Every structure is written in C-alpha cells, then in structure tokens.
Amino acid sequence: MAQTRRTSGPPATAFVAAEVEEQPGAAPFPWSTMRLTPPTAAAVALFALLVRVLVSLGSYSGQGTPPTYGDYEAQRHWMEITLHTPAAEWYRNTTANDLAYWGLDYPPLTAYQSLAHALLINVSIPHSLALSSSRGFESHQSKLMMRWTVLSSDLLVFFPAAIYFVWVYFHRNVGGDGEERSAPWLLAMILLNPCLILVDHGHFQYNCISLGFTLGAIAAVLSQNDFAASALFSLAINHKQMSLYFAPAFFSHLLGKCLRRKNPIFEVMKLGLVVIGTFALVWWPYLYSIESVMEVLNRLAPFERGIFEDYVANFWCSTSVVIKWKRIFTIHSMKFLSLITTILAFLPSFVQQLKTPSDQGFLYSLLNNSFSFYLFSYQVHEKSILLPLLPASLLALQEPLLFGWLMHCALLSMYPLLRRDRLLLQHGAVLSLFGLIFFPPHGNHVTKADKLSTKEKALIALGLSCSIVLHLVYLCFQPPKKYPFLFEALIMFFCFSQFVAFTIYTNFKQWMLLDHSSWAVRVKKDL
C-alpha cells in the first residue's frame, strides 16, 4: 500500500491541485491558481517586465554629476573601451584606456557583453560611444538605449532561468509533498524581487546576467544536469566574480553527489573538464601569456579599495564602530582574517552538503554560503545583498514569512543608496507592489497570517515599526552635525542584526533537514 502511494505521489497531488481549481469561481489568474500554465507564466513574466520598464523611467546612479558620475557612466565607458580597443588592451593601462577612470574590473564575459551592447548602440548613436570624447555622455536617447540593453539582458537570461527553475522545482517536487504549492506565486517572488529591479533598472547594473546564469545553474543541478550546471555557473563567475559567493555550495553539493557514484574520481574529472573548458573559452584572448592573465586577475581583486565600502550591513562595517579594523590591521592581514572568518562561517553548511547532498539542502546551502560571504568577506558593498536574496527567493515557499522579512530588510539596507540615486518614488512603488503580490487576495495558503501565534505577530509588528521609523527618520530629519552618518549607521545596525539572526536560523534549518529528501536515498529508491 505504502509502495503504491509513494509511486503515485506527484500525479496525485497534481490532481488535488487541479480539483481545488475546478471549484466554481476560480478563473486561473496568476494570483488565484496553483499551477503554472504557459499563459499564467507569460502573464507573470510580462508584468515583471512592465515593472522593470516603468522603473527604468527613473534616474540612474550619477545622473548629471560630473566629473566621476556613477555606475551608468562606468558601463557606458566599458562599452566605449571594448568597442574601440583590441581585447588584449581592455585590462591594461594605455593612452586610450585610462584605468584610473572607471577601468574595467569585472571578468571578460562582462567585457564581451559590453562589446555586444556597444555594437548595438553604435548603430544608432555612435557619438555616445566615441573614444574618450564621449566621457560623461548623457542624453534622453542614449539613456533609453542603455536601459533597453539591461531590459533585453534580463529578458534573455534571468527570465528563462527563473521559469526553468520553477518548472524544475515543481516537476522534481523539490519542496516536498504538501498542498501548499503555488507555482505562479513562486515565479512572481523570483521575478519581482524589488532589490534586483531597483539596482539593475534604476541604479544601473547588469546583475540580472550573472544571477540569471547562477539561477540556470541551480535549476540544472536540481534537474540532475550537472554538466550544464557547471558550465552555466562558470559563465556566472566569468560575468561577475561576486558569483564566487555561491562556489562552495556548488562545489560541496556536486562533490557530495559524485562521491556517491561508482567512479567518484572520474565523475569529478568530467565536471572539472567542463569548468576548465568554459573558463578557457571565456579567457581565450588572455591565455597567450601568464602576464596578461595576471593583469586581468589584478584588476578583478581590488584589495586596495579596503575591506568595505559605504555603510554595508556586514560584520566588518558594523563592528568597526567599536573596533577600528582598518587602523589595527594592514591590508594583508585583513585579507587573511576575512578569508578565515568567511571559511569558518560557511563550513557547517559545506560539510552538511558534502555528507548528505539533497535538493532542499542545496538551496539552503546556497543561501548560507552567500550570506557568510556577505557578512565576512573582503570588499563587500551594499548591492552584494542581491546574492543571498536569490537563493532566499528560491526558498520562498519553504520560508514565506522569513523571506518576505529578509527582502524588506535588504531593501532597507539599500535605502541610502536609492535615496542618493533619487529613486524613492520607484522604491516606494515597487516595495508596495511586492507586498501586495506577497499577500494575494483570499490568502495564498503559504502566507496566511492567521497561522501565526500572538508572540510571532508581536515580533513582526515590532520589527515593522522599527523599520518604518528608520525610513521616516532618514527621509525627514537632518542628522546631528557631529555624526553626519548617524542614520545610515542605525539602518546598518538594524539590518545587520536581522541578517545575522537569519543566517543562524537557516544554518540550523539546513542541518535539521530530514534525511528522506536527500539525494542518496532517492537514488536507492529509483534502483
């Protein structure tokens, strides 16, 4: 009996979901259905795209602020450099390429992407990319073109990856059995991430590409397609080196799985070859000498920029109020210290995946790894919170309330940045939109508030009022002259405390995962 029930598991639950839907009065709109059909997925994706287009109407970082401008100018400048100089000189200081002015400091894939976009823009407005004379170029038309390059990258990389992930998640039953499953909701949570939308389409960056590749790699791991996963994740690293935050999770999970196969060494070597091959392809123009490789590598690791930038809610910045890390340690010892603490922080999660690799455990370990990097690694800035947010949004069905809270804290931690970029209107609108979709009408099973105890409700109310006060104070009051960054520091402390509590909880949760969902057991069952 038990045997038959188990084998017919997924179809039976699908049937139940269908039955729930058949009740009169349920048009399967994305917010009122459980299943992800092509029209529903299209509706969610198009709406997410619409929100991105609308946010992109706002200003970008460094708009109209010579002489250095901001990230928008950096991206434009990279397009200019990659368009007009040979690949070998992209990372080298030459007369045409002054590295002191927004020198390229991302891996080659970012450079290729800049080149591809430059070729597109060059067709219609070449003077916006003219070598050196175009520095600080700003116009309505060029802003539009630049915005559209981000929109199209998002649509081409992140959107398919998100749909692929949601499909795999439900097809492979990653979330475990249970009727509380709503695929369009999960897709909306991944696609309507307010932080990602505001940073990419407001502030101006291309995180959607590296995060999209990472998401694709995660989905590939879940669908047991380890080669595709290795290749995609290598691409992610080659687009933004920050993707390395996820590397220990991928490494431990894939290694853990290989160790359970017949020929562990052979399996590991196959994956290694895929990774090396992908890297070789991307780095091809620089592989002619060790020096040129080192040249690029030096650009990618800007240790001289210090252990943190601005007010980022991580360990080093938050504790530097009490302990002046920058004064006590040299850059070299600081590097070592941050490396040790980061490794210590992700070690538990690493060991768990090595021991018992499982689908859910993998998602948790991605979250824990990226958080340990965010909290302890070298040269973190506030936008890095996007990396932990990605696996957190993938776990939205497991930890709905915590995910919502984390998203809100992450957005709060970027509040000073968004205010500087004059994106407060967009910030408010996208945050409200996220809240509304998080709590759809008639209550999604996942986010029903009446399941909470009074204690939990009180805790949420306390946190929420803290955050509202912080928002208002930062917006309306002038800080005292003696402490001009008092409010930034307060926001940072608040977010840091939440992030630490969150990491401890999810590490605990990862270790407590039941064994039955682990990959090893599933293989035995299949046999």
Added chain:
Amino acid sequence: MGEAEWLWAVATCVKALLIPTYRSTDFEVHRHWCALTSALPLARWYSDASAPCCPLDYPPLFAYFQRILALPATALGGHPSDLLRLSPSSPSSAPLPVLIYLRVSVAVTDLVFLLAAARLAHRRLPPASRRLVLVLLLWSPALLIVDHIHFQYNGYLLGILLLSLSFLEEGKDLAGGLAFAVLICSKHLFLVAAPLYFVYLLRHYCRGGSWEASRRFLTMGAAVGAVFAAAFGPFLYYGQMQQVLSRLFPFGRGLCHAYWAPNFWVFYILLDKVLSFVLLKLGFDIPAPKASFTGGLVGNFSQFAVLPQVTPLITFLLVIFAMSPCLIKAFQKPQPKHITRWVAYAFTCGFMFGWHVHEKASLHFTIPLALISVNNLDDARHYFLLSIVSCYSMFPLLFDPQEYPIKVLLLAIHSILMWIGFSSCFRVEVAPGGTKTNNSIASNGKQGFIGKFGTIYLLGLLGVELWGQLLHPYIFGSRLPFLPLMLISIYCAAGMMYSWVWQLRQILKCS
C-alpha cells in the same frame, strides 16, 4: 482586503510608477484650468481668452472640480504657486511637485471608479465572472494610457457612469438619472446617451396611472433640473450662458481630429480620396480641397472633393438614426437587464457617426461593455476583439520611444488575462445528458475561442503595427509620415464597424 481593492492597489502602484512618463498638452490644459478657476471670478471662467491654447471647454461641474483641486496649491511651493501660474508652458517642464500632485489627483479620483466597479461586480455577478470583470475594469490598459500617461480624468467620470448603470439595473431609476445628470454636467461628451436615458426613464420610471406617471415625471425632472441648476445657475445669473454653450459645442472644429478616430468617417474620407483620384485619372476636372485631411490640418470646414459635404447637423441626424432601433426597443419594453447594452450601443453610435470624435471616446462603451462581456460566449468573443482594437487605436497617443514598451506590454498583459479569464469562464461544460452546452468553447468546433476571422483580424493588427514600426521607416524613411497612422485608423475602423454592427444585431435579437 477584497479582490477589487487588491486589484486597485496593484494598479495604483503601476500608476505611481507612471508619474514620470510623457504627458500630452492635456496636462497643461488641466493645470491651466486650476489656475484659471482660482484666479478669475466665476463670471469670467468661460469668457477668458488670455490663453488661446486651452480655453475652458468642459461643463461647470468639472470646472468646480478643478477649482477644488487648486485649493492646496500653496502647499506645493513656488511664488506664485507653480500650480496656479496663469501662463501655460510645455507640459514636460512642469515642476516635480505639480506633476506629482496632478498625477496623484487622477489616481485618487479613480476611487469613484473602484467604488462603482466593486458595487456592480458584487451585487450582480457570480464569483466566477466577478474576478474577470474586475480585472477588465480596474486594469483596463486603455484607461491607464489615457488617464495616467496622456493625462485626463476619465476614471472618475466613467465611475459615475458605472454607478448610474448599476442604479438603473437595480431599478433605482431616480438615482440612476441623477448620476447621469451629474455626469453630463461634468463632461458633455456623455450627452450622446441622453436620448436613450430620456426614453428609458420615461417608459420605465414614469409608469403607472396618468397621475402617478406625471408625479414621477415631475420628480425626475426636478431632480435632474436641480443638478443642472447647481451647475449652470451661476453662469445664467451672470449672463454667461451664451459664452458657456459656445465653448462646449465648438462646431468650427472640423469633422475629424488630426489623427482620425477609427469610425465611419474614415471610410467616407477614403472613398472621397479614391473617387477623386479615379475621376482625375478619367479626365474630370476635380477642384482640390482647401484643407487636406492627410496633412493633419483641421480647417473650419471639412472639404470633400467629390462626395457631399458633411455638416454637424447631418452627423447629429445620423447618430440619432443609428440609435433609433435601440430607442424603439427601450420605448416598447424598457428592461433594466438590457440597459447597459443599450447605453453602450448609444455611445458606440456617437463614436461611429459623431462630429469631431476623439479616439479616447471609445472608452465610453468599452468600459460598460466589460460588465456584460461575461454573459455568454458571443459577448466574450466580441469584447475580446473590441477591447484590443480600442486599446490599439490609442497607441498613436503615445509616440515617444520611451513609452513604446509600456503601451505594448499593457496591451499584451491585458490580452493574456482576458484570454485566461474568458477561456476558463466558458470551459467545456458537459451537460448531464452527455451533450455539450452551447456556452462552451468546444461546441464551436475547432476554431478556438476567437474564431477564424478574429484570429486573422488580430494577426493583421500585428501586421499593421510591424509595418508602422519597421517596414515603413525602412522603405519610405521619413516620407509619408501620415501613412502608418492612416493605416491604424482604417484598420481599427473596420474592427469598430464590426463591433457596431454586432451590437446592433445583438440588440435586435435579444430584447
């Protein structure tokens, strides 16, 4: 939070994000009216000619509304307040607080629309179709484009129309008539439905014995008269009525707007062009008209080379004639269940044959028709087509590349949601006997939901758009700039014509 409120709140977030988008001169017109009504005494509102671009040409209730909007102006800063500057300027140079204030005022007055939509949906519809109707109303892409990008206040006006309809459907005729009186004292374009309202209320409300009937007639007359007195009384007192009326009905404007609204007259103009071309080729001497339609010029008179000239009176008679079947039906058998269809039809007639119609006027019937689109499969099919055509015909309002993805995405999302909603409403229903009911999609063969012709027509719409965006600039460059617009007008006019005929047939069949 109920579903209606949730949908409205999501739409409001989108509206907030739309604040920085392009706005047409209508934005500056409305801002100027705020300034005008607060700076000048009431007696001069309709006679002021200091700003030739934007004379006040809405009825008095709307002028009062603008006066109220101007009240918190001093809080917006500037000296004199930016909102109350009497000299009009470009809408793109509006100071940020003024922009936000006016945009938010549109979003807030939309609460009337929410109220009306929620009231209608909850009293009348089963839950199955309620959700769909709410989506069609509250997330109407055409309304977003016209109100929240182009800038107008149609949301609350249509809200009053829906309220009036919901009163009539419930048999509360007095309230319905009153709401309609308020509506035409706010925007006189809604006057088109007045004959229908008159006939319907006369036959449905003023019934009973002769004494009872005349008592009711007088009650209704007094109520409507009171609204009109409140609106127009002050202007009558100051001897401004002549001035007000000449502003409200500027017949010197020409038959068509610069961009032709997709209605009957498009075909008339086209026929004239073709005939004059053919006759010229045949050697006849055709005098060239003074003002050409294709040039976008709107002269005092509409000039046709061959066909008879069209005057406002002709259009008026044509509208009444087109409306007459539904007037007769309403006279013979006034039924509350048909009132929405009739009113929508009346607005359609006004749109098809009226004088100087704007493409925005198609909202006046697409919004009420959403209410009855869930009645049966035929209605749904017609609405699906009509609402896409109506929204698409508004695309030329937004011509800047910045808004291009916005309008396309709005229409695409709307179409998909309609598709999801309608196809679940009319899913294959197998009756107990094993035969399929008529109301299901499957019974209509393999044509799917829209049918063969609908599919071909919509694909053609896509073709028209591709022509205008890609092929035309590629082939002609910047020559013949009116051609893509003309194509849109003609193509949408065909769809509108179909919708008009379909509605007429439905009225003759049903009631």
